[in-house]
Amino acid sequence: MANPVAYRPKTGEIPLDPGVYRFRDEHGRVIYVGKAKNLRSRLNSYFANPQSLLPRTRSMVFTAASVEWTVVGSELEALQLEYTWIKEFDPRFNIMFRDDKSYPYLAVTMGEKYPRVQVMRGDKKKDTRYFGPFYPAKAIRETVDTMLRVFPVRTCSSGVFKRAERTGRPCLLGYIDKCSAPCVGRISPEDHRELAHDFCDFMAGDSKKFISGLEQKMKEAVAELDYESAARLRDDIAALRRVFERNTVVLSEDTDADIFALREDELEASAQVFHVRGGRIRGQRGWMVEKVEDMDTPDLVEHLLQQVYGEGSSSNEQIPREVLVPVLPSNQEQMLEWLRGLRGARVDVRVPQRGDKATLMSTVGQNAADALRLHKSRRAGDITTRSAALQELQEALDLPQPLMRIECFDISHVQGTNVVASMVVVEDGLPRKSEYRKFSITGEAARDDTASMYDVVHRRFRNYLAGRAVPPPVGDAPDRPVDDDASVIDHPDAVAAVPDDAAATSVGDAGVHDGQPISDTTTATTRNRFAYPPNLVVVDGGPPQVAAASRALEDLRIDDVYVIGLAKRLEEVWVQDSEFPVILPRASEGLFMLQRIRDEAHRFAITFHRQKRGASMTASALDEIAGLGPAKRKALLKHFGSVKKIRGASVEELVGVQGIGPALAATIRTSLSDVPDDAAAPAVNMATGEIIES
The missing domain is CATH 1.10.150.20 (5' to 3' exonuclease, C-terminal subdomain)
Incomplete structure (x- = not known):
């Protein structure tokens, strides 16, 4: 770890103006972004006495190798720039309230000839009615499944619908009466549209007329001794009442609000939000975060609103008229101005003092307290287990450094065809899915597993050297065409491997970054993220695979990364330049961790292999x-x-x-x-x- 004294800036060099600062580690990666009204005062607080800082803040200061800052004109500009940098660099030490998903909505595509009910995320579309947001998505899917008993509106995709039209046979939902099957002419377009309108009216809150109508039909069926129809209507009424109960009115019907609550201790905080639309609770969401700085509650509220509502255009339309919080955020005026700019309309941020809203706020707070208590009880065991596993591995392998980052490689193919490889990443004992990688292997490198392993490890660490702006030495790496480095994304945050010559232009003969072809502007960012090195490389296999990976590192003159192999047959751990394996006890936490990492790499490689085989x-x-x-x-x-x-x-x-x-x-x-x-x-x-x- 770096010594903060080595990179501490001189006090006189730091301006007194508002601004945004970034801490970087030894590899140049941004690990923390913060803002301050007075840059000199804030930055000096990190270096005055590092040992007195909070544990996570102290870890950040000692992990960093440099600090830089940017002066801005106002606190509002600092707020905007801080969020932009947090979103761009994804710093590992920043408080992160957001996740990688947008809110799910229940949508009815009234613009189509046969309207379709579906769960949608992202930007809103024209001629589509939306209800929500709902969270989690499982709740909205259960609601739709229940309502299809009474309102059998189409839910299938265009491809399924056209195939049913062509074959004259409906899908399964059509056979079990959860779809009126307009694809085969069981219902006219006009009647199906009317059914979709009724679905929308019910979701908008006009439920009593539908339940009353079904009750009247049930009475008529009983009077006519048609007990089978009466029983079916009884079940439909029960289904609608279940949906109605899930969306109980808690506030006046014209209320659109998000109600936030926080519960915290010295090290962590729990945040919860209830989404109220049309007076009904449409969804609930929660986050657990570790504190980096000694933040008070107003600062936490500011970060919470900043990240929840600043996720992008797909979430801006969901900002309600009212945002209820436990305490007003710091920089309240700037926060209000920023939120109103995002929504394009008035937004009120306030603390409810009495009445129904204050009562609901206490309910949200109770949820936050329960989540924090449950998280701490689970985390206590989890941290202990992970720390023991990493410590045990370090001691068993006689490694000089803690295992902060482990990368595991696996090769997958069928009799030498469609050869692919995977790389999974574990940091602090937890998977880092945004940095998983996939590789396609062709040519001479695909002749056997050892050649493939050499090729993949060589390519991965060649990009590491490129990311450090260090030209790799001329080694024994085999020449290969550019399109050998084809990579695809499996996880929403994943970034594909960058080809050695950075000539990426399209998926199929290069790589992609955040789902888009790598251009000149994204190549540098992708290389920088790909350049972060591991402490330990694990390969799936025995001595031949370990030797191949070690040779790839030697050819690139990298001597600070250790290589081991985990052989499947006896779960032996093979170390480079050793005639005998390291045998870990069967009940060893370290062995369990290696097995989980190896199995994850195998799963990731198999998934990519199946995709590639399907394409072939x-x-x-x-x-x-x-x-x-x-x-x-x-x-x-x-x-x-x-x-x-x-x-x-x-x-x-x-x-x-x-x-x-x-x-x-x-x-x-x-x-x-x-x-x-x-x-x-x-x-x-x-x-x-x-x-x-x-």
Whole structure:
């Protein structure tokens, strides 16, 4: 760890103005972002007596290797810049109230011919009615499933709907009476739209008329001795009442508010929010955070509102008219101005003093207190176990440094085809899914597992050196084409591996960053995140795999990263340059941790291998037809659904597909005449034209 004295700036160099500061570690990664009304006063507080700081703050100061600051014109600018940097750099020591998901809404697509009910996240769309937000999403799906008994509105995707139209057979929901099956003409478009309107009216709060109507029908069925229909209506009434009870009115029906509460101790804080829309509790959400600085409650409230409402355009529309908090945030005026700018309308942030809102606030506070108590009881055992496992591994492997970061590599293939590799990351004993990586392996590197392991480790640490702006030495790494480094994202926050020459242009022959092709502007950021090195590399395998990974590091002249292998057969731990394995006790926490890391890497590699294998299955007889490019192949499969149906189509039917002329249609007809049935392509998503893995 760095000594704070080594990078402490001179007091006279720090300005007295408001601004935002960043602490960086020895690898240049931003680990903490903060703002201050007076930069000199705030920064000096970190260095005056580091031993008196809170444990997490002290850990941050000793982990950092430098500090820098930016002066701004006002506290509002500092608030905006602080949030922008927290979102950009994702500092590991900052308090994080937000997660990687937007709020789920119940949406009814009234703009379609046959309106569809679905759970939606992200930006709101035109001609769609929204109800919510709901949290967790499981609650809203249970609500929809219950309501489909009474309002059997379509819920299927466009692809499923079109396939049902083409085959004349509805999906499962149509057979169990949870869909009115407009796809096969069981209901007219007008009646289905009316059904969707009734669904919306019920969700908007007009529930009594529907329940009363069903009760009247039930009485009529009993009078006619139609007890089967009466029983069905009775169950429908019970279902609607369950939905109605879940959304009990707690405030006046014109109230839209988010009600926050906090419970905290010296080290941690629990935050809870109830979302009230139309007077009803639509959802609930909670966070547990570790304090970095000695923050008071107003500071915590400021960070909470800043991060919950600053997640992006997809969440700005959900900012309600009222935000009720336990105490007013620090910098209240700037916070109000910022929230109003995001919403584009008036927002009131206040503390309820009496009445129903204050009563509901106490309920939210009780939820926060319960969450904090449960978290601390679970965390006590979890931290003890993880710390013991990491300590045991360090001692068993005789490593000089604590195992702050572990990376595990695994190779997956079927008889040497579609060779892929995975890299999973564990920091402080916990998975860091945003930094998982996937690799495609081709050419000479795919000839066996050891060559593949060498290639992957070499590529990973080559990017590490590139991220440090250190040109790698000329080693024995095999030459390979650029598209060997194809990588895809499995986790929403994952960042793909960057190709060695940084010539990434599209998915398939390079990498992606946050779901987008890497451009010149994103390459530097991606390399910087990929450049953070581990203390320990774990490979799935025995001495050959360990030797291959060690050789890759030696060729790059990296000597501060240790390599071990975990062999599946006897769960032996192999260390580089050792003739005998390290045998950990079967009940060892260290062995359990290594097994979990190895199994996670195996799962990650298998998932990618299946994706790649499914993509390779799209190769069909169409690929061999001259003049038929990818776009036209996709159009044909989208139109007909499979190669078998294309083979049975006439020239006239083929010409009906956009981009297919008479000459090309005749060529397709001739080329497919001798193709056997087993060359047919897999099923196709009719909505997107994408191939579906069988």
